[in-house]
Amino acid sequence: MRGFVFEAGASLPELVRGPITRGTLALYAGASSDHVMLHIDSDFAKAAGMGDVFAHGMLSMAYLAQFVTQVTSPESVLNWSVRFLAITPVHATVRCSGEVVELYQEQGEARARLRIRTTIDSGVKTLEGEAVVALSRGTP
Numbered sequence: 001m002r003g004f005v006f007e008a009g010a011s012l013p014e015l016v017r018g019p020i021t022r023g024t025l026a027l028y029a030g031a032s033s034d035h036v037m038l039h040i041d042s043d044f045a046k047a048a049g050m051g052d053v054f055a056h057g058m059l060s061m062a063y064l065a066q067f068v069t070q071v072t073s074p075e076s077v078l079n080w081s082v083r084f085l086a087i088t089p090v091h092a093t094v095r096c097s098g099e100v101v102e103l104y105q106e107q108g109e110a111r112a113r114l115r116i117r118t119t120i121d122s123g124v125k126t127l128e129g130e131a132v133v134a135l136s137r138g139t140p
Helices: 022-032 042-047 057-069
Strands: 015-017 077-084 095-108 109-120 125-134
Touching: 015 057, 015 109, 022 057, 057 077, 057 095, 057 109, 057 125, 077 109
Parallel strands: none
Antiparallel strands: 015 095, 077 125, 095 109, 109 125
16 A cells, blocks of 8 residues: 555554454464463463453564554654553454654654554454654665
8 A cells, every 4th residue: 555645634544453352362462472361361360350361462563563553664664652541452453543743844744643543343442552654765
């Protein structure tokens, strides 16, 4: 989807991932070496007071990285930050969305500030943050 036109106020093309399955959680745990039992063992999660296992926060953050880099190249991402707001339950679908907040020049380079977030099917926002991207690096 590169070729996106960066304009202040423009909405970024949504990215949807999921639904999150137990298989997704197992694969992510193996790939990330994050084997926290709350994410992979239903009995453990229930004993800890949770209804069931839930997704790793970093899995949703990885989806958000895919979301940003669908409109620009990875080397164009100058910085980004997110806050974790809520858990992503097993079987949820993650929707990544955002908009261009500002276009500006810094150090002789055109840049865009993006407001980004993830939400799940119920409308609950699970992550929110911002990214700054260079518009001249790897963006066709």
